[in-house]
Amino acid sequence: MDALLKKKLINYGFFLGLVLVFSAILIPMFYFSQNSKNKVFGQAIQTLLDEKLGESGEKILINGSLKINSSFSANASVFALTKKDHYAVILRTQTLYGPKPAVFLYNEGNAEFLGWALPQGKVTPALSNIENDINIIYWKNKIPSLMRKVEF
Amino acid sequence: MTDRKNNAFFTYLALTVAMLIPVPGRFAYGIIMILLFNLLIFFGSFFSYTIYYMKLESMKTPLLIIFLLCFSMLIKAFLNFISPIMALSLGYLIYLPAASTALLSYFFERSYEDLGNNININMTESFYFSMFALVIFLFRDIVGYGTITFPSKNGFFVLNTLFTKTDFSAASFVATIPGAFIIISLLFALFVFFMNKIHSIERTKQ
Numbered sequence: 001m002d003a004l005l006k007k008k009l010i011n012y013g014f015f016l017g018l019v020l021v022f023s024a025i026l027i028p029m030f031y032f033s034q035n036s037k038n039k040v041f042g043q044a045i046q047t048l049l050d051e052k053l054g055e056s057g058e059k060i061l062i063n064g065s066l067k068i069n070s071s072f073s074a075n076a077s078v079f080a081l082t083k084k085d086h087y088a089v090i091l092r093t094q095t096l097y098g099p100k101p102a103v104f105l106y107n108e109g110n111a112e113f114l115g116w117a118l119p120q121g122k123v124t125p126a127l128s129n130i131e132n133d134i135n136i137i138y139w140k141n142k143i144p145s146l147m148r149k150v151e152f
Numbered sequence: 153m154t155d156r157k158n159n160a161f162f163t164y165l166a167l168t169v170a171m172l173i174p175v176p177g178r179f180a181y182g183i184i185m186i187l188l189f190n191l192l193i194f195f196g197s198f199f200s201y202t203i204y205y206m207k208l209e210s211m212k213t214p215l216l217i218i219f220l221l222c223f224s225m226l227i228k229a230f231l232n233f234i235s236p237i238m239a240l241s242l243g244y245l246i247y248l249p250a251a252s253t254a255l256l257s258y259f260f261e262r263s264y265e266d267l268g269n270n271i272n273i274n275m276t277e278s279f280y281f282s283m284f285a286l287v288i289f290l291f292r293d294i295v296g297y298g299t300i301t302f303p304s305k306n307g308f309f310v311l312n313t314l315f316t317k318t319d320f321s322a323a324s325f326v327a328t329i330p331g332a333f334i335i336i337s338l339l340f341a342l343f344v345f346f347m348n349k350i351h352s353i354e355r356t357k358q
Contacts, residue, residue, distance in 0.1 A: 010206070010208070011208055011210075011211055014206060014208060014215075015211070015215065015218075018215070018218060018219065018222070019218070019222075022222040022223075022225070022226065025226060025229075026222075026225055026226060026229055029226070029229040029230065029232075029233070030229055030232075032233075033229060033232035033233050033236070036232065036233050036236055037232060037236040040235075040236045040237060040305065040306055040307075041236060041237070041240075043306060044237060044306065044307065075240070075243060090240070091240075092240050092241060092243050096328045096329060096330075097176060097177075097327050097328055097329070098174065098175060098176030098177065098329060099176065099241050099242070099243060099245070100176070100241060101237055101240050101241050117237055117307065118237055118241070118307045118308055119299075119307075119308060119310050120297065121296075121297030121298045121299040121310070121316065122296070122297055122298035122299075122315070122316065122323075122324050122327075123296065123297055123324045123327050126324060
């Protein structure tokens with residue numbers, strides 16, 4: 001084996017080894033982190049549901065997570081609710097204050113903004129004035145097409 | 153070495169654009185990003201030495217980029233375990249420090265004959281930037297949001313401050329992305345102003 005071929009094999013071997021080592025760590029981590037994600041997102045959505053719908057006396061509970069058949073699943077999660085044909089969607093939205101996790105309620109082709117999944121301190125009033133927020137309007141229109149990729 | 157000192161200013165600019173501007177101005181995010189940044193520098197230094205040791209320097213740049221991005225993915229996967237909501241909020245921002253030219257053109261530019269010395273230099277420099285970044289994140293959190301936040305399993309652990317009840321909504325401007333631009337631009341302008349003053353005083357003395 002000549003020296004050039006040997007050097008090339010070492011180079012490609014090192015590169016392949018690097019990708020394999022990272023894949024071997026990442027794939028199980030991704031798989032096992034799903035439970036943690038579902039639990040924490042479910043709790044955050046439940047807190048918002050209790051807070052926003054509590055005054056009307058309506059009690060809606062989380063009824064398990066649903067699978068999204070799209071690469072977008074890295075940026076969003078969908079949960080079934082105990083109220084018939086109602087779903088909660090948590091996703092990352094861009095705001096003037098940087099990216100924020102937003103929760104939407106979805107029912108029969110319509111999505112409504114429910115609130116933010118993290119406490120926003122003093123900027124909560126500014127962030128809650130969302131009737132004309134272009135990002136929220138975008139997601140309200142986009143969520144029905146996202147829901148078509150969900151496994152019910 | 154003088155070139156390195158001159159480059160430090162531009163490195164701060166590049167890192168600021170990658171880390172301080174797009175990330176929400178909360179202390180909790182600052183802690184995560186700074187931890188990620190220091191881990192990238194530390195393990196990146198080791199990896200650079202491995203490249204030098206294995207005589208693969210012709211492939212140094214692509215190998216380093218792949219290593220830094222894979223390492224960032226690893227941190228994101230770990231963050232999904234410890235704080236999934238923060239991982240969701242940060243999204244692709246986790247990969248920005250690794251993609252920043254500052255790391256490749258400043259921290260890992262030298263040859264790596266002396267691993268210990270290089271780690272020492274890199275970690276000292278990343279420590280200075282970390283302190284600068286943490287102060288900015290803390291300032292934006294306290295003044296803009298009126299809180300001090302720490303990472304927790306369910307998102308944030310929130311501490312209220314004197315600013316929480318203050319009814320001065322204009323202060324929340326510093327929490328916005330334009331607000332971050334203005335604060336950092338002012339700091340850099342002040343820095344350049346004082347550096348010029350110091351240089352002119354030194355020249356007069358000579």
